[in-house]
Amino acid sequence: xxxxxxxxxxxxxxxxxxxxxxxxxxxxxxxxxxxxxxxxxxxxxxxxxxxxxxxxxxxxxxxxxxxxxxxxxxxxxxxxxxxxxxxxxxxxxxxxxxxxxxxxxxxxxxxxxxxxxxxxxxxxxxxxxxxxxxxxxxxxxxxxxxxxxxxxxxxxxxxxxxxxxxxxxxxxxxxxxxxxxxxxxxxxxxxxxxxxxx
Amino acid sequence: xxxxxxxxxxxxxxxxxxxxxxxxxxxxxxxxxxxxxxxxxxxxxxxxxxxxxxxxxxxxxxxxxxxxxxxxxxxxxxxxxxxxxxxxxxxxxxxxxxxxxxxxxxxxxxxxxxxxxxxxxxxxxxxxxxxxxxxxxxxxxxxxxxxxxxxxxxxxxxxxxxxxxxxxxxxxxxxxxxxxxxxxxxxxxxxxxxxxxxxxxxxxxxxxxxxxxxxxxxxxxxxxxxxxxxxxxxxxxxxxxxxxxxxxxxxxxxxxxxxxxxxxxxxxxxxxxxxxxxxxxxxxxxxxxxxxxxxxxxxxxxxxxxxxxxxxxxxxxxxxxxxxxxxxxxxxxxxxxxxxxxxxxxxxxxxxxxxxxxxxxxxxxxxxxxxxxxxxxxxxxxxxxxxxxxxxxxxxxxxxxxxxxxxxxxxxxxxxxxxxxxxxxxxxxxxxxxxxxxxxxxxxxxxxxxxxxxxxxxxxxxxxxxxxxxxxxxxxxxxxxxxxxxxxxxxxxxxxxxxxxxxxxxxxxxxxxxxxxxxxxxxxxxxxxxxxxxxxxxxxxxxxxxxxxxxxxxxxxxxxxxxxxxxxxxxxxxxxxxxxxxxxxxxxxxxxxxxxxxxxxxxxxxxxxxxxxxxxxxxxxxxxxxxxxxxxxxxxxxxxxxxxxxx
Amino acid sequence: xxxxxxxxxxxxxxxxxxxxxxxxxxxxxxxxxxxxxxxxxxxxxxxxxxxxxxxxxxxxxxxxxxxxxxxxxxxxxxxxxxxxxxxxxxxxxxx
Numbered sequence: 001x002x003x004x005x006x007x008x009x010x011x012x013x014x015x016x017x018x019x020x021x022x023x024x025x026x027x028x029x030x031x032x033x034x035x036x037x038x039x040x041x042x043x044x045x046x047x048x049x050x051x052x053x054x055x056x057x058x059x060x061x062x063x064x065x066x067x068x069x070x071x072x073x074x075x076x077x078x079x080x081x082x083x084x085x086x087x088x089x090x091x092x093x094x095x096x097x098x099x100x101x102x103x104x105x106x107x108x109x110x111x112x113x114x115x116x117x118x119x120x121x122x123x124x125x126x127x128x129x130x131x132x133x134x135x136x137x138x139x140x141x142x143x144x145x146x147x148x149x150x151x152x153x154x155x156x157x158x159x160x161x162x163x164x165x166x167x168x169x170x171x172x173x174x175x176x177x178x179x180x181x182x183x184x185x186x187x188x189x190x191x192x193x194x195x196x197x198x
Numbered sequence: 199x200x201x202x203x204x205x206x207x208x209x210x211x212x213x214x215x216x217x218x219x220x221x222x223x224x225x226x227x228x229x230x231x232x233x234x235x236x237x238x239x240x241x242x243x244x245x246x247x248x249x250x251x252x253x254x255x256x257x258x259x260x261x262x263x264x265x266x267x268x269x270x271x272x273x274x275x276x277x278x279x280x281x282x283x284x285x286x287x288x289x290x291x292x293x294x295x296x297x298x299x300x301x302x303x304x305x306x307x308x309x310x311x312x313x314x315x316x317x318x319x320x321x322x323x324x325x326x327x328x329x330x331x332x333x334x335x336x337x338x339x340x341x342x343x344x345x346x347x348x349x350x351x352x353x354x355x356x357x358x359x360x361x362x363x364x365x366x367x368x369x370x371x372x373x374x375x376x377x378x379x380x381x382x383x384x385x386x387x388x389x390x391x392x393x394x395x396x397x398x399x400x401x402x403x404x405x406x407x408x409x410x411x412x413x414x415x416x417x418x419x420x421x422x423x424x425x426x427x428x429x430x431x432x433x434x435x436x437x438x439x440x441x442x443x444x445x446x447x448x449x450x451x452x453x454x455x456x457x458x459x460x461x462x463x464x465x466x467x468x469x470x471x472x473x474x475x476x477x478x479x480x481x482x483x484x485x486x487x488x489x490x491x492x493x494x495x496x497x498x499x500x501x502x503x504x505x506x507x508x509x510x511x512x513x514x515x516x517x518x519x520x521x522x523x524x525x526x527x528x529x530x531x532x533x534x535x536x537x538x539x540x541x542x543x544x545x546x547x548x549x550x551x552x553x554x555x556x557x558x559x560x561x562x563x564x565x566x567x568x569x570x571x572x573x574x575x576x577x578x579x580x581x582x583x584x585x586x587x588x589x590x591x592x593x594x595x596x597x598x599x600x601x602x603x604x605x606x607x608x609x610x611x612x613x614x615x616x617x618x619x620x621x622x623x624x625x626x627x628x629x630x631x632x633x634x635x636x637x638x639x640x641x642x643x644x645x646x647x648x649x650x651x652x653x654x655x656x657x658x659x660x661x662x663x664x665x666x667x668x669x670x671x672x673x674x675x676x677x678x679x680x681x682x683x684x685x686x687x688x689x690x691x692x693x694x695x696x697x698x699x700x701x702x703x704x705x706x707x708x709x710x711x712x713x714x715x716x717x718x719x720x721x722x723x724x725x726x727x728x729x730x731x732x733x734x735x736x737x738x739x740x741x742x743x744x745x746x747x748x749x750x751x752x753x754x755x756x757x758x759x760x761x762x763x764x765x766x767x768x769x770x771x772x773x774x775x776x777x778x779x780x781x782x783x784x785x786x787x788x789x790x791x792x793x794x795x796x797x798x799x800x801x802x803x804x805x806x807x808x809x810x811x812x813x814x815x816x817x818x819x820x821x822x823x824x825x826x827x828x829x830x831x832x833x834x835x836x837x838x839x840x841x842x843x844x845x
Numbered sequence: 846x847x848x849x850x851x852x853x854x855x856x857x858x859x860x861x862x863x864x865x866x867x868x869x870x871x872x873x874x875x876x877x878x879x880x881x882x883x884x885x886x887x888x889x890x891x892x893x894x895x896x897x898x899x900x901x902x903x904x905x906x907x908x909x910x911x912x913x914x915x916x917x918x919x920x921x922x923x924x925x926x927x928x929x930x931x932x933x934x935x936x937x938x939x940x
């Protein structure tokens with residue numbers, strides 16, 4: 001393993017650089033994936049049949065709260081990577097734990113939101129609109145859930161092995177994933193909720 | 199799900215298949231135990247991360263799937279060979295054409311290409327392995343899990359029967375109540391994830407692992423073709439992932455995406471399917487263009503004509519491939535503006551493809567052509583593929599397509615594109631690179647015999663279908679009356695299908711014969727070829743290159759041979775290699791069961807299998823195995839043994 | 846320590862993303878639909894760029910050219926899928 005000391009830890013070996021590059025490619029695939037979900041949602045958004053429309057069920061307050069939590073978590077994971085580059089293991093872990101807690105808070109509100117919809121009689125099978133809404137939000141939520149599990153696994157590894165080429169690389173890639181989920185949320189916020197409410 | 203519906207019953211053909219599956223499995227288990235090969239199988243194959251072995255496993259699976267898909271094809275041709283045939287009933291015929299299509303595209307053509315890619319790409323760019331060897335093994339085992347899941351459908355639960363395109367509303371739970379289309383959705387989903395990971399892996403490999411001196415414009419054409427193919431893969435497959443997910447939701451959870459009521463839109467499925475489906479065609483065909491470029495250049499003893507225009511035309515094709523999908527459903531109801539747009543983009547693809555055809559012809563011009571088996575396939579490809587391409591332009595014209603749509607003319611067209619474009623290519627590549635992997639060539643005499651059978655029978659099988667289509671015979675009809683006049687041409691097509699079967703049997707027999715009798719190749723370069731893979735000894739040692747070659751131009755190995763310059767003057771040093779691991783295989787098994795339980799909506803087993811998948815992935819993340827080193831003495835010994843000389 | 850842990854670039858990015866989200870909320874007020882859509886597009890794209898440039902360090906890698914091409918291609922495919930589908934089913938539908 002050739003080690004390049006002039007680079008940050010996460011870029012330090014050839015394999016690490018390949019992984020970061022590969023993950024960027026994966027994010028490209030994720031863009032295509034979410035674009036397809038948006039396609040489905042945009043085409044079906046007005047086809048709510050006898051069920052309610054978006055304007056009737058969306059509420060702005062929980063959405064704003066979700067947005068705030070996710071934007072803040074994106075900020076803190078950025079700080080975690082910054083701390084990691086300064087070699088501050090403790091602070092880095094702290095920022096990462098905050099990130100995961102904010103993510104869990106986001107997920108909690110989203111689950112609550114889903115329960116509210118179901119309570120109002122809007123389920124996956126109500127209309128083409130509700131199907132596409134639940135699937136788009138659910139896929140994003142599933143990504144966040146996976147991120148929580150993945151982030152926890154990385155935290156355990158940092159605790160066990162400290163910040164080395166392997167754990168730093170994983171943390172950096174995780175941060176890319178988390179920022180990406182934030183970007184997707186921005187588009188959901190704008191083109192699902194705000195567009196539905198306007 | 200009632201238990202008496204679990205196994206498919208009532209069909210003598212299926213009973214026969216069940217018995218032969220059980221017997222074959224028992225024979226394999228017995229053979230492995232009797233010859234004490236379990237350990238060998240586990241250590242050398244199931245846990246391998248070596249790109250060459252993974253490639254061999256892909257190709258082996260592809261050959262088995264070629265057999266399965268071929269039997270489906272023969273059954274279809276037999277059923278339609280004469281008017282009012284009673285060989286298959288309508289339901290069984292539907293299942294057979296569905297599985298034929300899915301298997302040939304996704305479980306035969308793609309793994310065959312992936313197999314060749316795996317074997318060849320790291321060797322062509324002078325690398326030790328792919329960028330992520332463990333991920334490569336995961337890709338393979340996910341593909342394998344998907345393929346097996348799809349194949350058990352015809353004995354357990356029933357095959358999908360809504361066509362390989364699985365159009366809604368036909369594929370909905372209302373009109374296809376069996377679990378068949380659940381199999382379709384999940385098997386394609388699992389193998390599709392594997393495909394996506396392969397795409398990522400090979401882009402990183404090609405972009406980052408090339409030998410020093412090999413700039414992008416010095417890469418062999420096959421490497422270029424694979425790079426562009428992988429770019430298409432990573433952007434096209436996510437669309438399929440979503441389409442299949444929505445299909446599963448509609449069928450299992452009662453969502454309303456493609457339903458006929460509550461706002462659902464059945465046409466959206468066709469739309470999403472082809473947003474993926476058309477790029478998929480190029481995923482299969484671009485590597486084939488690469489293979490032909492390698493072979494034509496090698497056996498014309500000339501460098502490839504118009505290298506940069508070859509690259510540019512592939513880049514243009516990759517962009518256009520995402521802009522043409524609506525030509526698959528001109529008759530769906532969109533306006534003339536839409537059809538006009540997609541007609542033009544479709545016809546535009548003929549331009550870069552035409553450039554490639556001319557480049558191959560100019561490569562042949564004034565070349566010293568040797569008519570080897572791989573070269574024969576490549577030469578036959580050019581005119582046959584051109585017929586497919588020209589009929590494609592006919593179909594591209596929206597107004598004319600209203601006549602051809604869903605007729606046998608279309609069936610003839612895409613077989614004329616895909617068989618020379620994909621099947622001829624993988625067979626040619628198989629013959630061409632076989633000595634690299636196994637250390638001996640396939641017999642030329644048997645190879646040529648198989649070629650003539652396949653090439654002639656192919657035309658006998660599919661040329662009549664053009665006329666049947668123009669006469670009005672629709673695709674996917676399981677029978678017709680004598681008055682239609684379709685009988686004689688269909689019978690001719692049946693004769694061709696038998697010829698094709700004979701050709702493939704000779705091809706497989708050739709593998710057996712050559713394994714036993716063909717002389718071993720000591721040079722590593724039996725074809726006097728041009729790219730770096732031929733500079734290694736055959737069979738290629740696990741580390742590929744004893745020293746990493748230095749590349750000074752295109753066709754690096756050819757010029758090192760001609761100018762008598764070694765590819766590298768550096769000393770052998772110890773080589774770092776990744777360790778074998780059984781986890782990808784176990785992950786594949788877990789995915790298989792996850793898919794199987796979801797097919798039948800058995801929720802608790804599904805959740806358990808899903809958790810197993812997550813746990814296996816977590817243990818992979820916690821794994822801190824950094825591989826091992828091969829010492830210098832061992833490399834020197836291996837090289838001496840394989841080459842019979844000192845390095 | 847605080848200064849070290851909270852670099853100005855990150856803080857500025859965070860504040861601007863909050864501000865952009867707040868700006869997007871003006872579409873809930875009364876104004877022409879076209880300007881609403883324009884505001885949503887502009888704020889969303891700006892937000893995405895903030896994440897990409899300030900937080901994801903897209904420019905620091907030695908493969909940044911490949912990464913930019915990759916993102917551009919992904920956006921090309923994504924936009925073609927969205928607008929092509931709308932073209933087929935909404936704007937260009939036979940009526």
